[in-house]
Amino acid sequence: EFVLTQSPATLSLSPGERAILSCRASQSIDRYLAWFQQKPGQPPRLLIYDASSRASDVPARFSASGSGTDFTLTITSLEPEDFAVYYCQQRRFLFTFGPGTRVEIK
């Protein structure tokens, strides 16, 4: 069974700090990975597609990398609006989402 895992489950940081989020796939998914941001009461918002390409209107402080089974989303300097839950999602084997990483204010 294909599984996406994310770590950590929760990241407690202050505005201005760097956030590094991890997503790991149980099998290689090449670069078929996306990242989403979700705020309370809102749908997920596409941030990154194909492992490292920023979607429209996504600020440059969001960057991502990885291929195969290990992927990373980096937010270089957290803004107040960046505190949210982040999901990775793969499209190599149909579509599945990771369980999410909550980035909270320390």
Place this chain on the structure above:
Amino acid sequence: QVQLQESGPGLVKPSETLSLTCTVSGGSMNDYYWTWIRQTPEKGLEWIGYIYHSGYTMYNPSVKSRVTISIDTSKSQFSLGLTSVTTADTAVYYCVRYAVDVVTGFDFWGRGTQVTVSS
């Protein structure tokens, strides 16, 4: 700007059929995959299935025996039908556009609609 809006009953009885419709505005339905995704606190985000503008469908094996997605491009709508629902189908249901051009991914989402399965 493309917009999607879910509509349908917020309460469905166990064993009955959940029916939702998504109305798309601000863009063509051609050349995109129109998708249903649901979210629960317990299971997180789950892809249910999609339909291409031509009518081609693909479903998640976990619900494949119970789900039908249909499309009416003349009305700019697509629909979800999920039969024999249980409390496990209680979720926020999102209709979503899946693009496969310059951007490949779930790029536009509806606001979501809460569906509760309860007698």
